[in-house]
Structures are given as structure tokens and as C-alpha cells.
Amino acid sequence: MAMEALNLVESFLLSAEHGSFSVAARRLGLTPAAVSKNIARLEATLGLRLFQRSTRSLTLTTAGEQFLREVSEPFTALQDAFAGATTQEGKPAGTLKVSLALAFGREYLVPLLGDFLEQYPAIVPDWHFDNRPVDLIADGFDVAIGGGIELTPGIVARELARTHVIVAASPSYMSTRKMPEHPSELSQYDGIVRRSTTTGRLRAWTLKNPLGEQCQAECRTRIIFDDPEAIAHAAMLGQGIAFLPMPHAAPWLSSGALVRLLPAWYAEQGSISLYYPNKKLLPARTRVFIEFVVEAFRKERYAARFDAR
Template structure:
């Protein structure tokens, strides 16, 4: 007798003992009296003892049946308690949530949202891994990951956070010393700063061609290759050269005049996106569900995550 059959048989036995007959037990369970009788007979065979004495009119428990009924009630009450606990946790989620994100996004956007999350759901605890590497959900046992790029995996649920648009920018001090490039071709005469991903690939700079196609700029002559997008922004603000940087990193410097935007009409801002991902599951844990919903709402309220390149026209170098 497997576990499912055993539970079904125990329910039949307890109902028959409580209701006094197979027929009454059958009505309570929504099955036939013959099924109740078969379930109890199978349970007795599996246990190797008789639990009930039956006549055409009455049922009476054997000594073994009375002892088993007491333990069966304890087991069924434990199942009810487990169900109640799961329902209660849905209303008051508890437990640890393990999350992975990049260092820059984690510091600027995730960390400020965490105090509010924990205040709203005091039963939660959060463990965050600040790392730019790609993680393995199964091996690393994360509940969710926040990452950016071209998201193609179909094995995860992906919830969009924002588009990761890029701009070409430079500090006013650099432009005053070296001039303002009027088109992509003139960038070859300037000091360029580029982003190198952890896998060694250099982030492409793309521009629109005359026919609407996209043309990649050769940045092999770049003076600085940096793996940290935050450091890339800082070096650009310091006047080290011209860089392609993410708007969410650059916006505060653009608005204060520490950076000027270049070549808005011809530069392609990219089709990358930032997403919050978690594995497909039939029933997502309440602790994960409320964390996902809270963080997405918090990110939606951050203006710099949703500012587009086209809206920065007033900050373009002239």
C-alpha cells in the first residue's frame, strides 16, 4: 500500500469509526460504501491486524482498532496543522529569501528597498549575494536573481524591471579640451573608455546607418577597458574620455552637468533589459512571492530606471 492509498484508507477508517457505518462514512467522504469497505480491508491487511468487527447492523472497534484510531487522529490533526500553517504563512510570509544581483544594481537600487521589505514582512530574512557572475539556481540554491542583458532563457519566469538604455557621454572638461564629436566617425579621433564583460567580450557601440540599419563602431583603440560599469562612469565624470554608459548610472551626473550626452540622433541605445528571475514552480512560496511583488513595485518608483535616451535632449553637448 503506497502513501496515497494509506492516507485514503486511514480517512475511511476514521470516518467509519466516527459515523458508525460504512454508508455514513461514504457519504461524508463522497465515495461509495464499497470503496470504504475496500479501503479499510486493505488497511487491515497492510497492518496485519483486524481493526473493526462488522455485522450487518453495527461496527465495533477491536482493541487494536481503538489504539490505531488514537494515533490516526494525531496524524490527521498534524496534516490539518500543516495546512493551517501554510495558509497562515500566505498571510504572514516567513523564512529566508536568497537573492543574487550585481554589485552596482544591488548597492544603488536593491539595498535601499530592503528596509521597507523587512518592515512590511517582519517574518522574512534576506540573504543577498552581490556578484556580477552568472549563477546556477539549482547548485547555488537561490530563490531569485536580478540581472541585465539579452534575456533568452525560457526555463525561468522573468519579470521586467526596466530597459537598460545606454548613452554616449563625456565630461565638459574633456569636451572643452578635445572638442565635441559631430558623428560616430569622429570618435576615432578621441580617447574612448569601454566596458569589458567578465567573459572578455567588449560592450559594442552601435549607431544607426543612413538606411536605418545598425553599424558597430570599432573601439579596439580604446584607452581604458573596465569591467566595472560604476568605475567606467566615474572615469568619464573625471574627464578621462568618452564612454558608452548606462543611463541609470549616469543620470545624476547628467542632470548636475557633470556629464554631457553626445550623438543622441545617431546612437542606438540598445535593447538590453533588467529582469527579476525565479525558477518555474507550480506553487511559488509566499516568502518569494511577496518579495518579488514588493521589489518590482519599489523599482517601478525609481525614476532613473525608466528614463530614456530620447528624454535627455536638453543635456546634449552643443
């Protein structure tokens, strides 16, 4: 009975937090109808109406607001207690739900899995690869790794590395062309341009150099892709110049499959960070994964590899 009451309260708290049975359902792995039923059972048990329901909105009643104030803190304390107990024979255990960008995850994080699983055999990675920023709380992720995730209330970020965008092309593409000496000359080259998956617009880059000079980079748009890994591969096949984030360019610059144009120039792209819920006590599986990734980035010197300056 006690566990059933906790489940009912959790449905209530998530519905109140997001103003939606549907979002609460996604977080809990239930259907919206099941969440609605949980709320109805809780209301019947308490003899109170907790929500005003309409086709467009879900709002707390006065009684619902008071109940929210009374149960939020005790429930969070219980969650923290459960989180601290997520171990098996003293070792972190359970499913670890992580959001990763497609190519970045494959190139830099999948290779770390062997060591991680050897250290923590009771943890089951449940990794989701997507180039779109996720809603960490609404979608129930333990951790997200990438950039551009909005720091909404309840989310914290731990920076792993600063990243820059550079201009690159294949040796074959440049074999019949003169190397540019200034970004203003890029208009003479075919460009593989990126469309933003979030805004739908073509990405424009302002390049700068160590002297503080800035220049808007423009090329002849030849191909439009929405995936940086595909852009890197098209560039290697000689289809044109590409504006590539350093994580996507670094392996191919090292192998010689791509050459960097305008080596003194780069564009800012922000940070790669670990994002996770701001809780007093993280589940043990989440805490050890965060520390493992931070240490791996330090050991592999990824921050230096992603820095184009």
C-alpha cells in the same frame, strides 16, 4: 523518520536532475560526500541501485528512472505545500536569497530595503552582489535581478525595464574638445572600454538613431575595465568617453557630472528582469518580494529613466 526520507529523496531528485552529486550538494548546502551517503542510504532502504557511478558521469539505472517518475510529482506537491506554509504569524518569513549586479543593486535596490523590511519584518534578505550571471537553480537562489541570465528549463523572467547604452563624458574632458556630431567621429576620442566578464572580449557597440541609421562605434582604447560603475567614475574624472548602460549613467547625467554625447544615438542592451524558479506555488517570501520590486520600479519610473530613445 518521514522527514529523513524526504531529505534522502531530495538528494536523489537533485542528483538526478543535474547528473552530479556536487551540484546537488551546492543546492542543499551539504558536501558531495554527504549527498553520496544519502543516495547510498536511500538505495539500501529501497533495495535498489538508483545510479550508475563512474569517475566522469552519474546516470540513472532503469530502476532509478522508474523511481524518478514515481516520486517527482508527489515531492513537488510537498515542496509547494511547504512553500505555502513559509509564514510566521500569517506573514511571509524566512531567508530570501537574491542575486544582484554590483552597482545596479547598490544604486536601485538597496534603497528599497527599508520599506520592504518594514512591510515584511520576518524576511531576512541574503543578497549576493556579482556582475556575472548566476545559475539560479544550481546555486539555490530565490530570485535574480539583472540581464543576460539564460532561461533554462524551470526559470521564468519578468521584465522590469528595457535598457540602452549611451555615450558620455565629463564636462572637463569635453571642455577642450569639439562635440561629435556623428558616431564615426568617436575615433578621435580616448575611450574607456569594457571587457566582458563572461567572454573576456572587449565590448563593441552598434549605435542607432530614430531614423533607423546604424553605425559601429569606435574610439581610441585608452583604458579597459570590466565594471560599468568603474567606467562611469573614470569618465567623471576626465579619462575619456564611455559607453554606459543608462542605469549606470542616469544618476551622473542628472547631477551634471557626465554629459551625453550624440543624444540622438544609442545602442540596445536588452532588458532588466526578475528571474525566479517556475513553480506552481512560490514561497510567500519570494512572491511578495517580486511584487514589491515590480511596484517600486513602476512608482520610481525606472523604465522611463533607463530608456535612452
